[in-house]
Amino acid sequence: MHDDIDRILYTDDDIQNRIRALARDINEAYPSGDLVLLGVLSGSLLFLADLARALDRHVIVDFIAVSSYEGGTQSTGVVRLLKDLSVNIEGKDVLLVEDIIDTGLTINYLIENLTTRHPRSLAVCALLDKAEARKAPVPIRFTGFTVPNEFLVGYGLDYQQRYRNLPYVGILKPRVFQPAGS
Ligand code: IMP
Numbered sequence: 183m184h185d186d187i188d189r190i191l192y193t194d195d196d197i198q199n200r201i202r203a204l205a206r207d208i209n210e211a212y213p214s215g216d217l218v219l220l221g222v223l224s225g226s227l228l229f230l231a232d233l234a235r236a237l238d239r240h241v242i243v244d245f246i247a248v249s250s251y252e253g254g255t256q257s258t259g260v261v262r263l264l265k266d267l268s269v270n271i272e273g274k275d276v277l278l279v280e281d282i283i284d285t286g287l288t289i290n291y292l293i294e295n296l297t298t299r300h301p302r303s304l305a306v307c308a309l310l311d312k313a314e315a316r317k318a319p320v321p322i323r324f325t326g327f328t329v330p331n332e333f334l335v336g337y338g339l340d341y342q343q344r345y346r347n348l349p350y351v352g353i354l355k356p357r358v359f360q361p362a363g364s
């Protein structure tokens with residue numbers, strides 16, 4: 183698995199240090215009451231687990247699943263809701279937790295969808311911001327790192343469902359994208 187990585191962008195330490203700082207900002211921004219951490223599956227899994235542990239306060243954890251890539255490396259722009267959230271977010275502070283914001287189409291779909299359920303507040307926390315790739319503006323309140331416009335894997339991010347369990351964020355070797363034998 184590690185052999186397929188060309189370059190590591192953020193090590194486990196880089197990520198944990200940044201998450202501690204993000205958690206401090208989030209604690210300050212939401213002084214009291216429950217905060218709903220709404221993870222976007224499956225990419226946000228590792229980030230949400232670490233962020234939740236870094237937040238020294240009550241949180242409610244829930245997940246929503248959408249599909250926008252259909253297995254490739256390019257956003258299709260077509261977003262499908264695969265799993266809805268389980269808690270009622272009406273009147274609650276909701277923080278949408280994403281691994282990466284790329285074109286912005288997925289998160290904008292989610293913001294639109296969740297707004298109709300009348301949360302008290304709705305904000306976005308993204309570990310990675312691929313700002314150059316944006317097709318629609320996204321209000322990201324808490325950002326981990328701004329990243330180059332390259333396809334990244336690890337720490338939740340996948341290529342064809344693999345590499346999510348890498349403890350770091352890296353760039354795949356080009357040969358991984360080429361079909362065997364070519
Ligand atoms: P967007 O709708 O284009 O912003 O894409 C958002 C989703 O696409 C993210 O939640 C990721 O799951 C996935 N994604 C975007 N860029 C990458 C990448 O570089 N590697 C792996 N997944 C990505």
Ligand code: MG
Pocket residue numbers: 222223224225226280281282
């Ligand atoms: Mg995702």
